[in-house]
Amino acid sequence: MVKDQEFLETKASYCLSLAKKLGATDSSVIVKNSISETVNFRNKKLDESNRSDDLGLSITTYIGKKKSSISSSNLLNDNLNILIEKCIETTKNTPEDEFNSLPDRDLFAKEVKDLNLYDETHIENNQKIDYLKKLEAAASNDKKIVNTESSFTQNKSNFVLANSEGFCDGYKTSSFTASSVTVAKDEKSMERDYEYSSKCFLKDLDDADELGKLAASQTIRKLSPKKIGSEKIAIIFDKRIAKGVLSTFASAISSSAISRGTSFLKDKVNQKIFSDKINVFDKPDMLKGLGSRNFDSEGVKTDTLRLVDQGILKHYLIDTYNGKKLNLKSNGRCGGTSNLYFENGNISFKDLLNLNSKSLYITETIGHGSNIVTGDYSVGATGFLIENGEFKYPINEITIAGNFKDMFQNITLANDLEFKYATNSPTMLIEGMVVAGK
């Protein structure tokens, strides 16, 4: 069983009072416990079981405008005494920074709503095995599938965040995750693809059979890929790739990148950075949302933000430290976004495929090719050639490149948004990117 609130609160208040006694003028502490149980299958047989029990704590101490932090997985009071003493010593020796402080008192979250993030259900390993058997049977049905690896994880977590201003809160969360990675082979090629489902509640998890079938069909359709020539072409990002564009956007509007001047979106608030119809939301209070939270990692309340309104950037993602530096109030985004998404566009997936007589549908990208200082983007890609709205043949060993400043202005979204991850996008078309191939 994951540690209860009382245990975590006791540890937290022990740390806070010790820090105070040793000379801290302020301090904050997070105590977390997370228990995961995973079962992996390979080629319809049990391959691995893994149980992890992680208990950890991190404390930040302030002496005036000096700050330092420690973290540890050893929560015995003996050890905490040594570490907190060390932390105070380090704090004294760390130079002052005028922007160091706990959040303003009026910004702390006051009420903690039940966002339906915790499912009491415990799924035993033999039930996970039943699910995986069904999944792997469906995934390996076709003879072209030569390897299947599937996994089922149950995670239960609990945490308490407390600070010397009197904030002390936390709550349990759970997740149930199933995934399947399949390898298909023909005379010419071997390809891999996957499908995945993760939910707060067990009963919401995708059907094993469906998941297995999808993983297999998505892999088989990649067989015998071709390489195409280099050209300028319309790119369509599958939903699982399109969400990456949002993640880059989120990094570029983080207050740390903005205050350091290392973002291509610096000074762009109230300017049009996306095409007209684009709206972006970050909504923390979604029931059962994979990114939902009641407050950020400093305890600051989190309201829904309409980050982009009709293409215009409205907010940065602000934490306390960088907020003070930028002379802005924290909007509860220490630790990043919550449930971040593009609002649906107004054309169907099918119509999106038909917008151009020829386009490239991307299902996977590899490499870390997003530069948030310059906005330059260049990654390896795998996908399909689309002609007149139809999938013609698979493509690989190509790169796609552009600059986010231009790409953002040339986005068209379909109306097929679903909440599968914490960050979500409908299928996305971007005009004017360059493909490098033969």
Add this chain to the structure above:
Amino acid sequence: MSNFFEKSDVSRKEAESIISDTLQKCDDGELYLENSKSESILLDDNKIKNSSYNSDLGFGFRAISDEVVAYSHSNEISKNSLKQSSENLKSTLKSVKGTYNHEIPKSNKKHYDNINPIEQKSLNEKIKILNDVNDYLRSKGDKVKQVTANFLGEQKSVEIIRSGGETLSDVRPLVRFNVSVMVEKDGRKETGVYGVGGRQSYDSYLKDENWKSVCDEALRIASVNLESKPAPAGEMKVVLGPGWPAILIHEAVGHGLEGDFNRKKTSAFHNLMGQKVASEGVTIIDDGTIDNRRGSLTIDDEGTPTERTVLIENGILKNFMQDRLNARLMKTRSTGSGRRENYRHIVLPRMRNTMMLSGKQTQEEMIKAVDKGIFAVSFGGGQVDITSGKFVFNCTEAYEIVNGKIGSPIKGATLIGDGPSILKEVSMVGNDMMMDPGIGTCGKAGQGVPVGVAQPSILINKMTVGGTKL
């Protein structure tokens, strides 16, 4: 050296008996104990932004029967917690009937000293260097707009207790010093990053104001990029500089030669053993024994001493990298490549220091041999799809080559190629092999481990460059 049982309610003897009881009739397994202390001190935006210290203690208990691995880990080294883990392993491996393999090779060689780098330099000294770095770089002109520098230091003590009580241990120091600088000219911003590190004290890398050369290199890369023009798009010849560009080797062939993917036949290389996979003259090794290197280990995370493993010899595929599990199932021996990020993770076969050995040609000869192509000197990182064999790496400093001469710098771009065929496209191997500066981290299955790479300059006949200029 950590005494893991000193403050615990379980004695070493009791732990040994729980281990032996759990692992009897299993084919392999061990209790892995780890105590790590690490620090991070960061200067950013003219200020010491972060000074933090982490102390992490825990165990991972592993039992293997045939192909099945059962694993359980916890932070609490206690009787209760060990017993719970033991029950957990037993319930997964219901009816085991294997024979425990007690054999494990031994070596007295150590590849680094038993030091704690964090304690060897005071916080104030570290803060002073970071401030000096900031002042030094900002004194280089108005174009320097942002400086980030940090120290990362760690001491990790590990102990492996096998069934029957055999115990193997290692204390591993690791440090890294990084500098990142952003420059701006006429509204255009570019960054340059450089760092040094390995398994020695900070001072071994920073003495005699050596930190200045790290700053100079970061600034040089950033300044070159200010003048860069859009990179070309399409297939062309590529000359790679020596040292860090060897992440090409790491991505293109390294991952594909790890034992697990080949046992499972999901690697594009699984059926190529003994065959020609690279041009003649190409020899690639993976070596865990080079003193003080970031990727080196005295013993791997299963207790096997590391070694120098020849992967490709003169173009022919010779060996895969193995941990004990995959070695047993493929009827070969462990190459000392079993590694894990920490006690939270299972062991996987991983790279250590992956190197292409020197050939005979010079870099000048290579450049001269190219009519139209690029010369890539510095890289950010890479990734591979081991099944299709396609890999990428992102260059952060590159130049065009026109008619045998190095031309203008070009913007960062991703290069993509096919692992099993790319080394056959290597037409020249340089005589200038160089190690990387000691900053690499390799990710696999969510686990990051420190690694090294090395190579001489090489000429590749054909690779796709992912620029924007058609």
